[in-house]
Amino acid sequence: MRETTYLKEINATLFEAMRGDPRVLVIGEDVAEGGPYTATAGLAEEFGTDRIRNTPISEAAICGVAIGAAQSGLRPVLEIMFIDFITLALDQLVNAAAKAHSMSGGQLRVPMVLRTQGGAGQRGAAQHSQSLESWLAHVPGLKVVMPSRAVDVAGLLSSAIADPNPVVVIESKTLYFRRERVPDEPEPVPIGRARTVREGGDVTIVALSRLVGEALAAADRLAAEGIEAEVIDPRTLVPLDLEAVVESVRRTNRLVVAHEAVAHGGFGAEIAARVQAAAFDHLDAPIERVGAPFAPVPFSPPLEDAYLPGSEDVYVAARTTLGRPAAGS
Amino acid sequence: MSGRRQPPAGPAAELDDGQALALLATMRRIRLFEERVAQLKRADEVHGLIHLSIGQEAVAAGVCAQLRGDDPVYSGHRAHGHAIAKGAPLERVMAELMGRVDGLCSGLGGSMHLVDTEHGLLGATGVVGGNVPIALGSALAARLGDSDRVAVVFFGDGAVQAGHFNESVNLATLWGLSLILVCENNGFAEFTPRSAHTNIERVSDVVAPYDLTRETVDGNDVLAVREAFGHLLAAARAGRGPMLLECLTHRVRGHYEGDPARYREALAEEDWRERDPILRLERHGVAAGWFDGDAVAAVERDAGEAVSEAVRFARQSPFPPAELIAELVYADRGRG
Numbered sequence: 001m002r003e004t005t006y007l008k009e010i011n012a013t014l015f016e017a018m019r020g021d022p023r024v025l026v027i028g029e030d031v032a033e034g035g036p037y038t039a040t041a042g043l044a045e046e047f048g049t050d051r052i053r054n055t056p057i058s059e060a061a062i063c064g065v066a067i068g069a070a071q072s073g074l075r076p077v078l079e080i081m082f083i084d085f086i087t088l089a090l091d092q093l094v095n096a097a098a099k100a101h102s103m104s105g106g107q108l109r110v111p112m113v114l115r116t117q118g119g120a121g122q123r124g125a126a127q128h129s130q131s132l133e134s135w136l137a138h139v140p141g142l143k144v145v146m147p148s149r150a151v152d153v154a155g156l157l158s159s160a161i162a163d164p165n166p167v168v169v170i171e172s173k174t175l176y177f178r179r180e181r182v183p184d185e186p187e188p189v190p191i192g193r194a195r196t197v198r199e200g201g202d203v204t205i206v207a208l209s210r211l212v213g214e215a216l217a218a219a220d221r222l223a224a225e226g227i228e229a230e231v232i233d234p235r236t237l238v239p240l241d242l243e244a245v246v247e248s249v250r251r252t253n254r255l256v257v258a259h260e261a262v263a264h265g266g267f268g269a270e271i272a273a274r275v276q277a278a279a280f281d282h283l284d285a286p287i288e289r290v291g292a293p294f295a296p297v298p299f300s301p302p303l304e305d306a307y308l309p310g311s312e313d314v315y316v317a318a319r320t321t322l323g324r325p326a327a328g329s
Numbered sequence: 330m331s332g333r334r335q336p337p338a339g340p341a342a343e344l345d346d347g348q349a350l351a352l353l354a355t356m357r358r359i360r361l362f363e364e365r366v367a368q369l370k371r372a373d374e375v376h377g378l379i380h381l382s383i384g385q386e387a388v389a390a391g392v393c394a395q396l397r398g399d400d401p402v403y404s405g406h407r408a409h410g411h412a413i414a415k416g417a418p419l420e421r422v423m424a425e426l427m428g429r430v431d432g433l434c435s436g437l438g439g440s441m442h443l444v445d446t447e448h449g450l451l452g453a454t455g456v457v458g459g460n461v462p463i464a465l466g467s468a469l470a471a472r473l474g475d476s477d478r479v480a481v482v483f484f485g486d487g488a489v490q491a492g493h494f495n496e497s498v499n500l501a502t503l504w505g506l507s508l509i510l511v512c513e514n515n516g517f518a519e520f521t522p523r524s525a526h527t528n529i530e531r532v533s534d535v536v537a538p539y540d541l542t543r544e545t546v547d548g549n550d551v552l553a554v555r556e557a558f559g560h561l562l563a564a565a566r567a568g569r570g571p572m573l574l575e576c577l578t579h580r581v582r583g584h585y586e587g588d589p590a591r592y593r594e595a596l597a598e599e600d601w602r603e604r605d606p607i608l609r610l611e612r613h614g615v616a617a618g619w620f621d622g623d624a625v626a627a628v629e630r631d632a633g634e635a636v637s638e639a640v641r642f643a644r645q646s647p648f649p650p651a652e653l654i655a656e657l658v659y660a661d662r663g664r665g
Contacts, residue, residue, distance in 0.1 A: 068466020
């Protein structure tokens with residue numbers, strides 16, 4: 001085992017991909033300088049600024065450049081610095097990248113990766129804190145992954161670069177600098193496979209990205225009260241490993257879905273709908289959803305803290321599915 | 330016409346009689362193809378939103394005649410002429426417009442999304458100006474792959490006011506990509522004249538601050554288009570770029586088939602005969618002794634037969650199987 005961070009694993013994976021495949025290039029704002037979080041630090045020194053290409057602040061154009069480069073044989077990794085700015089690239093991503101293969105009758109392929117990061121908790125206010133994964137998961141043709149730990153971001157980024165489709169890798173800024181221990185020789189992480197993070201027989205908690213850690217904290221608290229929660233991290237939203245979730249729900253008969261995004265229209269609704277369709281007879285309680293309120297992320301620190309879903313919300317939701325509401329709730 | 334910053338004196342290939350006749354044949358094929366498409370649209374055999382380039386054929390012909398098969402070409406929503414000029418088989422374009430499985434895109438793309446990778450047509454788009462940045466990506470791939478391929482993107486003057494166009498021109502000049510931007514300035518952005526969209530009349534003036542090589546020509550004169558584009562292409566092939574060729578032209582039809590076009594006066598028949606790029610080349614070529622009236626008639630007859638054959642081919646092609654919908658969403662699912 002060795003100690004690392006989520007961010008260091010992104011950097012190391014990019015180094016490895018670029019060494020192994022001359023078609024891989026990194027495109028984005030300030031990437032040659034390492035970017036605001038140092039995800040791409042040192043790449044330009046080794047691979048040069050032809051392959052580590054700084055761009056102007058032109059999200060629409062640089063997304064188009066990545067698409068054209070991918071259609072013409074390269075393997076671009078595009079960085080959109082904050083997922084909040086993906087709005088500016090969405091025409092290219094949604095109307096071109098996602099549809100090129102289908103609309104061309106299979107002639108075109110767009111093997112590009114769009115790396116971006118989301119999430120609140122750093123007082124970034126409403127335009128630097130969002131969780132917009134459900135927008136992307138709604139678009140056929142895109143694959144969407146959302147790793148919650150260092151070993152998964154390395155494995156999924158590597159799989160994304162090798163994938164023949166456009167893949168959006170949504171990182172979490174709040175996970176970047178946490179120290180983690182990973183195996184020296186980690187297993188590959190294929191796109192589309194969930195991970196059971198913790199086993200338990202009383203309630204299934206499906207959590208995305210930062211909420212995986214919150215779900216584990218809630219599970220510890222529940223365990224102290226004699227309730228064993230199973231925690232599942234889908235890791236990939238599209239294609240979703242539904243079977244892993246359904247298999248768990250068949251045993252626990254209860255489901256909580258938790259993410260940081262606004263609950264309204266969030267990806268948790270999709271998981272809930274598909275689980276009830278596949279396992280309605282196994283459910284002993286309504287599916288509980290945990291997510292942010294239907295409001296922009298507030299700036300003021302106490303308000304942001306109150307706004308963000310966390311382990312307390314997951315704990316309360318799990319107790320609710322068991323018909324044992326938490327004391328005082 | 331007005332050359333702003335003149336291109337470096339790259340050699341434009343001399344035009345021989347055969348090439349002149351080939352230009353005429355390409356324009357005539359596009360014209361007859363699209364006239365037939367208009368009929369078939371009214372008969373509900375061709376489907377969807379159809380944008381015809383009748384009157385603008387000289388740009389497609391003059392540009393594509395000089396490109397190699399591996400030069401990537403992108404287009405917009407008015408793309409039939411570009412596809413045909415780049416070498417896409419008429420029958421497969423027609424089948425695509427009819428939504429048939431033997432269409433270029435197996436019937437999943439339609440008129441606005443023609444792609445023919447075999448002939449270097451990497452795509453048309455229904456998003457105005459949307460393929461301009463994508464063409465940059467192909468030019469970047471050529472650069473990094475040490476290839477002398479030149480990327481070309483066609484767009485109308487309506488695209489020039491979009492943010493992604495301006496982002497792209499900035500980036501293409503910053504990176505010095507071998508890209509030629511070909512603007513078909515027909516004076517109308519969908520239903521409104523250019524004057525209602527911008528105070529800048531000429532597209533070559535819009536991009537002037539970027540100091541890229543640019544030229545404005547009479548886009549209804551196929552010889553002028555060919556000459557100007559040839560100079561630009563030679564320079565781009567040598568690694569200099571990007572460049573912009575603005576072709577002033579005229580859209581005979583409405584924005585789309587079915588558009589009553591009440592927003593403008595149709596050109597008088599005799600005025601149009603003066604400006605029609607096909608008639609102009611016919612008159613000029615016969616006067617110059619490049620070809621005679623019999624050759625002109627043969628070109629028209631051959632084009633008519635090719636279009637009829639394309640319609641026959643398309644009509645007998647089946648509609649695509651419903652399984653294709655799911656198979657083609659991802660490149661690692663099913664075929665593709």
